[in-house]
Amino acid sequence: MVLVSVSIDEDLNALRGMVARRGLAWPQICDGKGPKTEIARLFNAGPGTHYVLDRVGSIAAKHKGSKGVEKIGSAVAELLAR
Amino acid sequence: MRHTAACFVWLALAAASAQQPQKPPEDPLLKQVEEMAKRCHAESNQFREQGGKAGDPSDPARKWAALFWSFREQHPGTPAATRATRAALSWWRHADQDQEVMARAEKLPPGDPAWQLVIDVFRDSARKTGAWPRFTSKVESLAQASTDKKLTGLVQMELGKAYLAQGQPEQAKAAFQAILNQGPGSSAAEDAKQFIYEIDHLNVGQPAPQLQAKTIDGAAISSQDFRGKVVLLSFWASW
Numbered sequence: 001m002v003l004v005s006v007s008i009d010e011d012l013n014a015l016r017g018m019v020a021r022r023g024l025a026w027p028q029i030c031d032g033k034g035p036k037t038e039i040a041r042l043f044n045a046g047p048g049t050h051y052v053l054d055r056v057g058s059i060a061a062k063h064k065g066s067k068g069v070e071k072i073g074s075a076v077a078e079l080l081a082r
Numbered sequence: 083m084r085h086t087a088a089c090f091v092w093l094a095l096a097a098a099s100a101q102q103p104q105k106p107p108e109d110p111l112l113k114q115v116e117e118m119a120k121r122c123h124a125e126s127n128q129f130r131e132q133g134g135k136a137g138d139p140s141d142p143a144r145k146w147a148a149l150f151w152s153f154r155e156q157h158p159g160t161p162a163a164t165r166a167t168r169a170a171l172s173w174w175r176h177a178d179q180d181q182e183v184m185a186r187a188e189k190l191p192p193g194d195p196a197w198q199l200v201i202d203v204f205r206d207s208a209r210k211t212g213a214w215p216r217f218t219s220k221v222e223s224l225a226q227a228s229t230d231k232k233l234t235g236l237v238q239m240e241l242g243k244a245y246l247a248q249g250q251p252e253q254a255k256a257a258f259q260a261i262l263n264q265g266p267g268s269s270a271a272e273d274a275k276q277f278i279y280e281i282d283h284l285n286v287g288q289p290a291p292q293l294q295a296k297t298i299d300g301a302a303i304s305s306q307d308f309r310g311k312v313v314l315l316s317f318w319a320s321w
Binding site (some may be wrong): 001002003004005006007008009012014015016018019027028029030031038039040041042043044045046047048049050051052053054055057058059060061062072076079080 | 276277279280284285286287288289290291293295296297298299301303305307308309310311312313314315316317318319320321
């Protein structure tokens with residue numbers, strides 16, 4: 001499985017600092033465009049949005065906001081078990 | 083982002099001071115509402131610091147919410163009443179009195195200027211209590227009655243999001259389309275366009291958009307790298 005984060009930041013250096021401090025070891029995408037971040041627009045996403053893609057690249061689950069975000073975890077688990 | 087926010091604050095202050103000469107003398111009613119707000123904040127903070135929880139009948143926020151609402155009723159049609167309306171609903175919301183908030187929606191006439199300030203409070207209560215259908219029908223009637231372009235845009239945006247939350251994408255699309263029909267270029271129109279795109283293209287089962295980007299370490303990353311793998315794409319911000 002691949003975990004990829006997209007950050008809606010404008011300040012790349014602040015983000016790099018945070019990533020280093022927290023030791024986030026997976027790929028972090030950020031183009032520094034804030035709310036106009038290209039991938040965020042491509043997925044109509046903001047902070048707190050999650051997408052799960054299956055092995056052929058289709059959307060398997062989508063969730064916005066913190067409430068009910070557990071369903072994202074179970075969608076991943078289910079796909080991995082297949 | 084914080085920098086941008088600071089810029090906006092600065093701009094707002096600059097704009098406000100530029101307008102100062104034409105400003106009418108201070109509104110004593112508004113001052114009264116501000117004074118009430120200060121006392122309400124202080125009491126509410128004290129209540130929470132002493133371990134008080136939202137939902138407790140002795141939460142001072144409840145008392146103040148009712149006081150703000152009666153202020154509204156005593157001074158109909160004034161800017162202070164609009165401010166007091168917002169305060170009343172926010173404090174009921176703060177005290178977990180969502181039923182109270184929803185009930186007040188019925189007491190606000192469609193033309194009330196307070197609608198622009200309080201629609202998000204109603205939305206939060208509707209989300210929390212699951213009263214989406216009630217919220218939606220209220221907002222539908224607002225949309226039909228509104229003659230103010232700004233309010234219409236705001237209302238349609240709320241309507242679109244509420245329909246999405248209820249799993250009714252076609253109705254949501256109609257609301258977003260109504261915003262686009264008001265003309266392109268505004269930030270509301272941009273958001274509406276994005277939502278329509280999401281409704282059409284970002285559903286479970288549809289192919290995900292092709293991704294091509296760089297990581298903050300400068301490495302290229304694209305959908306090709308994910309072939310045959312399950313991907314969790316997580317959007318966040320460090321601020």
